[in-house]
Amino acid sequence: MSFQLQDYLTDRRSRVEAALDRYLPAATCTPEHLHEAIRYSVLAPGKRLRPILVLASAEAVGGDPDSVMPAACALECIHAFSLIHDDLPCMDNDDYRRGRLTNHKVYGEAMAMLAGDALLTLAFELVAEAAGPVAPARVVSALTLIATATGTRGMVGGQVVDIESEGQPIGPEKLEYIHSHKTGALLTASSVVGAMLCGASDEQQAKLCDYGRSIGLAFQIADDILDIVGDEAKIGKPVGSDEGNDKATYPKLFGLDESRRMARAEVSAAVDAVAEFGEPAEPLRAIARYIVERDL
Amino acid sequence: MSFQLQDYLTDRRSRVEAALDRYLPAATCTPEHLHEAIRYSVLAPGKRLRPILVLASAEAVGGDPDSVMPAACALECIHAFSLIHDDLPCMDNDDYRRGRLTNHKVYGEAMAMLAGDALLTLAFELVAEAAGPVAPARVVSALTLIATATGTRGMVGGQVVDIESEGQPIGPEKLEYIHSHKTGALLTASSVVGAMLCGASDEQQAKLCDYGRSIGLAFQIADDILDIVGDEAKIGKPVGSDEGNDKATYPKLFGLDESRRMARAEVSAAVDAVAEFGEPAEPLRAIARYIVERDL
Numbered sequence: 318m319s320f321q322l323q324d325y326l327t328d329r330r331s332r333v334e335a336a337l338d339r340y341l342p343a344a345t346c347t348p349e350h351l352h353e354a355i356r357y358s359v360l361a362p363g364k365r366l367r368p369i370l371v372l373a374s375a376e377a378v379g380g381d382p383d384s385v386m387p388a389a390c391a392l393e394c395i396h397a398f399s400l401i402h403d404d405l406p407c408m409d410n411d412d413y414r415r416g417r418l419t420n421h422k423v424y425g426e427a428m429a430m431l432a433g434d435a436l437l438t439l440a441f442e443l444v445a446e447a448a449g450p451v452a453p454a455r456v457v458s459a460l461t462l463i464a465t466a467t468g469t470r471g472m473v474g475g476q477v478v479d480i481e482s483e484g485q486p487i488g489p490e491k492l493e494y495i496h497s498h499k500t501g502a503l504l505t506a507s508s509v510v511g512a513m514l515c516g517a518s519d520e521q522q523a524k525l526c527d528y529g530r531s532i533g534l535a536f537q538i539a540d541d542i543l544d545i546v547g548d549e550a551k552i553g554k555p556v557g558s559d560e561g562n563d564k565a566t567y568p569k570l571f572g573l574d575e576s577r578r579m580a581r582a583e584v585s586a587a588v589d590a591v592a593e594f595g596e597p598a599e600p601l602r603a604i605a606r607y608i609v610e611r612d613l
Numbered sequence: 614m615s616f617q618l619q620d621y622l623t624d625r626r627s628r629v630e631a632a633l634d635r636y637l638p639a640a641t642c643t644p645e646h647l648h649e650a651i652r653y654s655v656l657a658p659g660k661r662l663r664p665i666l667v668l669a670s671a672e673a674v675g676g677d678p679d680s681v682m683p684a685a686c687a688l689e690c691i692h693a694f695s696l697i698h699d700d701l702p703c704m705d706n707d708d709y710r711r712g713r714l715t716n717h718k719v720y721g722e723a724m725a726m727l728a729g730d731a732l733l734t735l736a737f738e739l740v741a742e743a744a745g746p747v748a749p750a751r752v753v754s755a756l757t758l759i760a761t762a763t764g765t766r767g768m769v770g771g772q773v774v775d776i777e778s779e780g781q782p783i784g785p786e787k788l789e790y791i792h793s794h795k796t797g798a799l800l801t802a803s804s805v806v807g808a809m810l811c812g813a814s815d816e817q818q819a820k821l822c823d824y825g826r827s828i829g830l831a832f833q834i835a836d837d838i839l840d841i842v843g844d845e846a847k848i849g850k851p852v853g854s855d856e857g858n859d860k861a862t863y864p865k866l867f868g869l870d871e872s873r874r875m876a877r878a879e880v881s882a883a884v885d886a887v888a889e890f891g892e893p894a895e896p897l898r899a900i901a902r903y904i905v906e907r908d909l
Contacts (some may be wrong), residue, residue, distance in 0.1 A: 426703035453749035464738035507880035
């Protein structure tokens with residue numbers, strides 16, 4: 318029987334969401350509004366791509382996905398923190414995200430900023446939580462990996478360069494810098510950390526790192542393409558909004574056809590990177606293929 | 614020869630500042646402005662109380678202070694992150710801190726927020742850095758301790774309750790909740806984590822936790838008193854600024870004399886908590902006494 322990606326995604330998403338609900342402090346705990354604000358954003362409907370990658374990368378090396386669930390949820394917390402801060406007036410100033418009011422529109426700016434700060438902190442608390450089934454030395458490595466992917470050499474660094482480049486003409490190199498840092502770094506960390514916690518060899522980790530880099534790039538190119546050819550309902554923001562923003566995109570730099578070709582090449586590279594892992598890496602390969610099957 | 618606190622503080626402060634300079638990414642690394650903004654706030658003149666407590670708590674249990682320097686700097690990064698975010702327009706909206714322009718007044722709001730985010734991330738990266746001389750299991754415990762002290766059950770939680778209480782009459786219990794979380798939690802973690810990383814017993818850690826809680830409270834009461842009796846030059850903000858803000862303070866709730874008595878009682882409790890540690894805990898005891906010797 319062939320691998321059913323949709324069934325896999327549905328199952329893993331519901332496991333991740335149940336775990337998030339357990340790990341996040343209850344909205345009845347002091348300070349209630351802070352915990353409400355945190356839950357509002359983290360438990361909003363989402364693909365849960367990052368935590369699912371963590372689970373799938375554990376499986377790819379024969380590990381137990383349950384043992385890496387705290388780390389999987391940590392990656393989702395970091396993703397949620399970044400969205401909350403990104404939406405703030407001093408950043409993108411967005412009132413809506415996927416059709417729902419953004420965090421600060423509901424809870425106010427101060428609370429939204431603090432909810433983001435708390436989520437980033439909780440993420441590292443969750444990484445520590447993995448210790449027990451996992452040897453502490455591996456937890457420390459995972460901590461370094463995730464922190465590096467999040468900080469100035471990762472996501473936050475990419476956001477800064479993105480902000481500083483707005484309204485300026487930028488070339489392919491800077492565009493890749495921005496995306497490989499702003500969204501790519503966390504996707505790469507997600508693709509490696511599950512396997513790392515399950516004791517993957519350095520060689521296996523390097524291959525998963527290649528996988529993560531390729532799907533990160535494919536994902537970004539696909540998003541840029543969808544922003545042009547997609548419709549509002551599918552991606553939840555006005556079509557062409559990046560263009561109106563004067564933001565550089567792959568189709569703008571390379572044209573639509575070449576962008577499609579680039580996305581497909583990255584997906585192939587991702588699939589090839591984990592070829593040697595055999596059957597247990599089928600979820601990772603199916604996730605990679607799925608990226609360019611989204612109506613490009 | 615009796616213990617010379619000022620010499621000790623001067624020496625440790627310069628060691629901490631040299632280490633911070635080493636650990637923080639250079640301002641010449643991409644993204645330059647982000648690293649500049651980070652260095653602007655972290656390397657601003659400061660007491661370095663939290664990192665010095667980390668070093669002193671390591672020494673108190675016979676540990677090597679150099680082995681906990683990354684964790685010491687992590688605590689300073691978390692402190693700096695909290696000040697940058699606190700000063701933002703959506704929070705306290707302060708233009709100056711200790712006579713210097715606040716981070717967002719120099720680098721803009723978006724950069725200040727991201728610099729804070731990056732510093733919080735860097736802090737956890739530094740905790741991981743302690744592994745090597747320190748057993749990974751202890752690093753994981755330290756990570757949990759620091760994250761808990763920072764997040765919704767610690768500093769961020771205290772900030773939220775503080776904001777929500779502004780302009781409202783609050784009683785002694787809520788005042789203690791705010792301070793024990795907003796500033797106390799991180800001081801307590803600072804007082805324990807150095808010893809924890811050096812292999813302190815649970816009993817030793819519990820005593821250091823008592824020490825930290827007492828100096829945290831003494832420190833806050835002393836600050837409230839200084840805010841009334843001190844002069845601008847000494848504390849770097851307008852005298853009575855908390856009063857103008859409608860913020861609850863110890864002198865407002867208990868009067869000046871009773872507040873002075875409370876601060877001294879907490880200092881005695883802190884000194885007593887580490888009595889059994891003997892000579893190696895002399896720096897911790899001297900730091901505690903110093904809190905109420907600041908012109909109260």
